[in-house]
Amino acid sequence: MQEQRRTMLKAMGAGAMMFAMGGLSAEAQDGSKDGATVFELRIYHTVEGRLPALLARFRDHTVSLFTKHGIVSVAYWTPTDDPLKDKTLIYVLKHPSREEATKNWKAFQDDPDWIKVKTDSEASGKIVEKVDSTFMTMTDFSPKV
Template identity: 50%
Template sequence: MLRRLSLLFVAVSSALLSAEPSEKVFELRTYHANEGKLDALHARFRDHTVSLFEKHGMTNVAYWTPVKNEKNLLIYLLSYPSKEAREKSWQGFMSDPDWQAAFKASTAEGRLVGKIDSVFLKETDFSAAFTPSESTRLFEMRTYTTAEGMLPHLHKRFRDHTMKLFQKHGMSNLSYFELLADQDKAEQTLLYFLAHKDAEAAKKSWDGFRADPEWKKVAAKSEEDAGGRILVKGGVEAVYLQPTDYSPIK
């Protein structure tokens, strides 16, 4: 009996040690709606696209529009079990008669989208997660560009200090991503999401964070350890986002 249990333990341990790391892939897609077509684009997603994505094995994570949306953008996040699964899902989606009918009907008076941007992501080892909320929140998408060779130092600062300080000052850590290796500036980019109660809460949180002596100490020490500036000049981009009414996460 003991021998059988020992053999079972070895087999299970070997399987765990040889298991492949998660291949889960995220895709951040930005649609530039044509003038006057954003409402129609929302209607197509609400009535057709979201459910068809699910039908074809894609996971709808969240859908947003920028709070200041002068460019008529729809920004959304999908996830897939792997990059290969992503290709299969999109092939099935694009050839689906229901999608083709919805696309044709929605574009009878002109195309809704002028341009689509797409970037592929994977979660960092310190990523939190998108979690539901009972009330609608204000989201913040932040993109950091590091100097060459500095991304591991930035990751360490977030892993060991920054996320805890965000939480201390009332911000909710959501997912943190690095770009897949074949993406532009993959070795220099961290993209992540925060959630705030509202704009006033966001301002209060950031003011408190930036003035925190602990943050100032951490920032200085991390650059001392790195041997120079971690971020390039102008290397922080932030966009405040509001969830659409059909977004799974609000």
């Protein structure tokens, strides 16, 4: 798993991550006024051939449902190099706190609209094989791009 994460970060590129984080406000970069803001790095490993279905689900439904539930999208990537190319979605979310993240994820997962979207999008088979999630906080030396 550690090797997969290293490969993913290499494929994504540090520049892309810094660019995405640099697009945040100074308050968000500093971790908010109370220091509670967290970022969540999520990596979705799809079933072979199912990345287009996952991307369509995110594009057409998931991102707006995230917004509905207070989950802030920072950026989304797909790797350009093997072995992750054509089967991986990488993205970063912003949450006011770990507690809010837990609450918002629960509301999202229990949302009847999400349940319908997930069920409908998986009518022809499972899409996601595995999800990795890592919560992160900004360091005091993160660049302010």
